[in-house]
Amino acid sequence: QVQLAESGGGLVQAGGSLRLSCRASGRTLTKFAMGWFRQAPGKEREFVAAISWSGIDRNLVDSVKGRFTISRDNAKSTSYLQMNSLKPDDTAIYYCVATANSAYTTRMDEWDFWGPGTQVTVSS
DSSP, X not given: OEEEEEEOOEEEETTOOEEXXXXXXXXXXXXXXXXXXXXXXTXXXXXXEEEOTTSOOEEEOGGGTTTEEEEEEXXXXXXXXXXXXXXXXXXXXXXXXXXXXXXXXXXGGGOOEEOOOEEEEEEO
16 A cells, blocks of 8 residues: 655745645555646646656646646655746645556546645735
């Protein structure tokens, strides 16, 4: 079994930055892609970003390209989501995910493991 734990959420003003971290524990996530989904109030959960085990393949939703960066440190079993130029529309609960499937999968049911989520609030 794998446990994912997010950290780094909080309240920030528009234009500011936050870095989310996700640490995996339990079973080794060798060859697993890691990523992030988010769910804003009253909206469906959506894919945000993902990165392959090697770090070579990175997939980001169009709305965050140029502002968010995903990375990982396999030695620390941790992935990161650097969020710059934040907008009020980025306000959501952010969930860390992991999958044995491709980093290009954006379907929720294809991600095997989920963290409990961390709140990100961007004020205008």
